[in-house]
Amino acid sequence: MLPDLGALYEDHAPSVWRYARARLPTDADAEDVTSDVFIRAARSTHTFDPERGSPRAWLMGIARNAAADWWRRRTPDAPNARVPDVPGDEDDPADEVLRTDAVDTLRKVLGMLSEREAEAIALRFGAELSSADIGAALGISPTAARMLVHRAVTRLRGVLQDG
């Protein structure tokens, strides 16, 4: 059985929030989706099966669906909304990386990756899921998940170095 939903929020809200922050264009959108995730979780507690994964992996499955639904609703009105403009000195990526709110930069550079790579980065660094959990979420092996993250990080390194 799942722990109390309040305890579930206390334990896993940071992971859901960080994932949503990485996957959505603004913090306000991330708040909406994070709230939506826990509402969906409250309504579907019967779908949690401890033999199929941890509460966090279950919540992240809900979070992925909630984020995908958000984009599905958003896309017809704002087809170019995936990568928001980031104010700052575009000629100096090193300074930009050092900005306090680095998540804006993260959103921008994730937009340069493939959808699957961006998802893997958000799940690994935002949700802090293990490679095995990412593999289960994406329907691939843990090794394939590690490779996906590795290739995404390699591409990001190139993107950040090129500015």
Add this chain to the structure above:
Amino acid sequence: MDERFDSTEVAAAEALDDEITIAVDRGPAPTADPVVVWLTAAVRSAPPARLAGRVRAELARIERRRWRPLQLVAAALAALFLSQGLSNLVNGDWVAQNLGEAYSQHAATESGLALLAAGMAVAGGLFRLSWLPLSVAVGAPLGLAFGVIGIGEVGEFTAGAVLHLGQGAGGVALAVLWWRTRRYGAAPTDEHGA
């Protein structure tokens, strides 16, 4: 699928995976890959405090709605116990007459008071969610017991049979709803209000 990967790249991916695990668990090592350090720091922030309030309010609303059917059944069952208790106090002789039994004012008064107390205990869950277990503990067995008595009153005392069979149905409904509602969730608490 894994066979398609180059073994050198797999080894590098595993090393990176270890580095990421250390970075997210304990903070990046001084010698960590700068991209890993940056990625770890970029997303790491606590959810805003107002988000917790918003989610708690939504969860409380959902939780209250989840227990509502049980509260409605408890209300109906409490009404039956209270009406039977009042009936015993006020119309005990009429009840005895319909059952063809000798009327005892002492027994009718004491059973009437006991039924009023039971009705109030069952009704408690309407006012506090944390009292719902008491409503079920009192209402389900008592309702079932009266339901069995009601079967014997069919054809003998219609009003009594209807009352007791209603109490039996309420007792069964209370037990089933409690089991179903508790099956996938935590026990009710006052955090969610009535």
